[in-house]
Amino acid sequence: MRKGTALSLLGLVLSATAQRFVRFIATDGQEYTGDAILPAGTTDAALTKQAKVITGDILGDFQITDEVKTVKTLLAPLAPEKTRTVRCVGFNYAAHATEANVTIPSFPILFYKPWTALAPPIGPVPITKGYQNQTNFTSSMDYETELVVVIGKKAFNITEDVALEHVLGYAAGYDVSHRGWQIDRGGEPQPQYSMGKGADGWAPWGPAIVSTSIITDPQNLNLWTKVNGVLMQNDTTANMIFSVANMVAFFSMGITLLPGDIIYTGTPSGVQLGKANPQWLTNGDVVETGTENIGTCTSTITYTPLEPCTCFGVLRPVSQRGFELRRRFAIGFRDIRTPMSRG
Structure with missing residues (x-):
């Protein structure tokens, strides 16, 4: 085989496997899914112009065409309705715990x-009145950067050694967190993880799903x-307590993971939670979360x-009692009889 022919075939193989899936509005006003063409010298898919x-369907059968479109606006890599479940992992870095x-x-x-x-991946994080500063309450908005795993193949009761075969690719993510609602609300420890982390628009992710052919080691x-x-x-991510393969296998032991499902894999240290004088996020703050080779x-x-909702009473910041409840949550409420510390 001629050298030129061999190189051409290699190029075809790479073009078929080296994929950064992006979803976007093009300059013609139409929505597309595409394979990002990155500017020279960058691996940040947020800089995708074409x-x-x-x-x-990238979750099934698809084909990369030769048609090139110019990107006007990047969207989340998957349409939200394609994701049935957004799983999130807490305290997956020892220093954060x-x-x-x-x-x-x-x-x-x-x-x-x-x-x-x-x-x-680019846009506002909406904070409604119930999460903003109020009388006797300081909004405790925090940031968490996370590697996001996108499931590509159905997984049920699989083993860790084959878990990555069920992964389509990886993205960067921001787990928006309101510590007051998450941990301590209304004066008593009443954890509200869904209320504290699950508001509309509180899971920015992208800017692309980077294929496992590019990221072979998450x-x-x-x-x-x-x-x-x-x-x-x-x-x-080398400092994760539980690896991506471990988490995918663990979550599949009794609950089916479906193509399009997403796993936020936990955040490292450096958040405001736990600081003596936390500087909570406020209106207008710009949060940039990134992951190497993704964007x-x-x-x-x-x-x-x-208008504010008045049905929840007065909110207040996280207290030491909230931290104690959080500790119990992390160990599975093993000793629920232990009195909580007063704070």
């Missing part, structure tokens, strides 16, 4: 967000957060003018 149009005064878990800690929380990726340009989190999500905290 993409090859993909026909079919330590800063939050939480016992390091012995198994993955699972909670869920509704799919209505999913949001584009445990070797740097991830970070910047707030208003200042670096706040900087760590590596960045840029989100602006945006207070919305909706």
Whole structure:
């Protein structure tokens, strides 16, 4: 075989496997799914200006065409209705558990967000009145950068050694978190993970789903957060307590993971939770969460003018009692009889 022919065939193989799936509005006003064409010298899919149009369903049969469209607006990589379940993992980095005064878990800690929380990689994070500053209550909005796993093949009761075969690819994500609602509301420890993390638009992700043909080892990726340009989190997925393969297998042992399902894999240290003088996010703050070889999500905290809901009483910030409940949650409520510390 001639050298030129061999190189051409290699190029065809790479074009068929080296995929960064993006969903976008093109300059013609139409929505497309495409294979991102990145500018030279970058791996940040948020900088995508053009993409090859993909026909079919990236969760099933699809084809990358030669038709190129110019990107006007990046959307979340999957239409929200294609994701049946958004699983999230708590305290998956030892340093984060330590800063939050939480016992390091012995198994993955699972909670869920509704799919209505999913949001584009660039845009506002809406904060309605019930989450904003009120009398006797300071809004405690926090940031969490996370590696996002996208399931590509149905998984049920699988083993860890085959778990990554069920993964379509990876994205960057921002687990928007309101610590007051999440941990301590109304004066008594009443954890509300769904209320504290699941509001509409509180799961920005993207800017692309990067194929497993590009990211062959999800445990070797740097991830970070910047707030208003200042670096706040900087760590590596090598420091996860539970690997991606372990989590996928663990979650599948009795609950089916379906194509399009998403797993937020936990955040490293550097969040405001647990700090002596936390600087909570407020209206207008710009949060940039990124993952190596994937790209960045840029989100602006945006207070919305909706009327406040008065049915929940007065909210107040996180207290030491909330931290104690959080510790118990992390260890599976093993000793619920132990009196909670007063704070």
